[in-house]
Amino acid sequence: MLAQPVSRTPSISNMAPTMSAQSSARASPQPNSKRSNGIQHYASISNSGASATPTSGPANTTPSKPQRPARRIEVEALMNDFRRVLGDKWARYREVITNFLTGKLTRTELEEDLSQILEKSMVRMHNQFLLANLANSLRDPPPSTNGLPAWNTRRKDAPLRSRLSGDPVLARLKSEIMGFTPRERRRIKAITRESGKKGPIPSTIILTRQARMPTVPVINDKDKSKTSISQDIIQNYHLPLSSETFELPDADILRTRLLGIAYEHGLLDGISDEVPDIILAGLEYHLRDFLQQIFDRVRPTKHKKMSDVPFVSLIPPQQSAQLAGPQQLAIASGANEPNGVVSQVKDDKEAEPVTNGVTGKKRKRQRFEDENIITAEDMALVLELVPHSVVEPSGPMYRLFDVMLQDEIDDERPEPITE
């Protein structure tokens, strides 16, 4: 006796027509066709009805856009209207429906009860309500899982009003958002936490800057926190570098620096008193070893004081990049031979530039005397020969090889006339 099934959504309308047909059969004998038409009609109304968002629900032939899940039907408005209409009998109606849905009432019992509750005019609303719920159940679950509070409350004066209307802020917000076009709203909904972040920045400079910024350790254990940790770390970065002061660091500077570095790397207990001394001793040892390598390899080609062979200096002394280092240190480590090399610091007055107009010979002789200079080129040569004399290639080494070297100058080249 089923009405012609709605061709649109056969699964849904299979049940619905029977339900409505039977209930309506009790209520009033009406032709089934009209019933099914009514169903269709109401289904279409529900589409354009209370819910503002167009649903692609039963009105559509198939789930029209498979890539976009169908929207839920706004059941709450339906329910509230229905409830208003039902008035006092809402509680009983609710009870009956619940019992039926949970299996405590059979179909026939449901129809019996409903026939007592519902009047003829309410049938359609009832159909709508149930159909909408059924359709919703096949779609994605709602964002809020609170359920419909209106369904659950037992008080008669329970919020018949929409839940949003009680909260003015939310209501205003909702009205504003509903003012956007659907496309806007879709776009707004698509914004997640990751939006706007473009992924790793490919620039080396920015990445380097980020890597070089001082890292302050985060202390989770609250009773061990010290307020001065970030201070110490920043102080470390304010100290002058040895390449600026042209001196090896003394114990105080070294201690400040070590403290900052220790804090940065998570050693929150600081450093003890002997640490800077030991590190200073080790630093001197290492530097002396390295300088000794240089002297051993460069000296045989230079400083033949007794020989008259003019040897090619790599650069005229006044232009050479000179080793910056404490003089004592250099002297002491080169002290094994009396013809020791004097490595000059930048302010040494003995490397005064030769004035113009000096003849080539005299200049050569003076250069001969001043040849006891280790230049950056010698250092680069030694680093190529013995790369393990330093622990690993580092920034200053790269700078030496890339920036600081100058070309060799022949003896035969005419003297440049400088202004």
Add this chain to the structure above:
Amino acid sequence: MANIEKYKYRPEIQQMMFVSGETNDPPAETTSLIEDIVRSQVIEMLLQATAQAARRGSRSIAIEDLIFLIRHDRAKVNRLRTYLSWKDVRKNAKDQEGGAVEGTELLEDAAAPAAVVPDQLGPKMKYRKSKVKLPWDLTNMFPEPVPDAEDDDGNAGPDEEEMEANLATLQRLQSADERTRAMTKEEYVHWSECRQASFTFRKGKRFREWAGIGALTDSKPNDDIIDILGFLTFEIVAVLTEEAIKVKEAEDDMEMRRSKRTKTRKTERFLFDPPDEDQRPILAKHVAEAFRNLQIAKPRQSVLRNFSGGLVRTRTVVI
């Protein structure tokens, strides 16, 4: 830095430095540094000797393990062997004659060439002298005992390398000779007492504690090992002192040359001038520099890595 009380061997070190050429009183810093160096060297020696013994499959350190560490320095090896043979002689003499060997303490620097010994002791002693066999020696590499080129006293004649090795020993003896030439009797007595300074003689227990031997090896090293360590520590102090003197002299040279260059010269000497150059004692920095010079790794240790750079793990060199 560290408190001075924890340095126990200052008098011994002072005596040893005196014997090795240092005429002034070294400051406490110097002796503390030397003591630290000696201790670390002892630890290093024990560690390496234990490793060597483990390679042999034995748990306890033998004499040969220790000698293996210094095998490249033939002079020292010879001196050590002579020293050990003196010990044997003394023991045998005591057994034989009831302890009548006079001069109860062995001289530390018992570096007299082996050929002299039998003349002093008399013929029947010389055959009791046992020479420590070195397993890595060329003569021991054959399954049959190789006959040495023997002199009449049964010792192998010196070959070229031995002569070179003896040269260092002789030089030391010579410098000692020059120093003691002008001494009075009291001074010489003082000198010979200082020569007997040892880290371990009659203080074996204290030495073991100081070196922390229990922490290094499982097995307790026997007394022979401790004696050898005593000998080697004396050698270390002597070598350090000699090197430090060289460093100091070079530095003083440099100072003088530089002062000459800048044309400041001490024109007159006054009565209350500060002491001259030769009055300056060895400072800690000289010792540090001397130690560094002795620790320079031989090129062969780094050549194997093909000079490609990277961190070369260096072993502490046993002086």
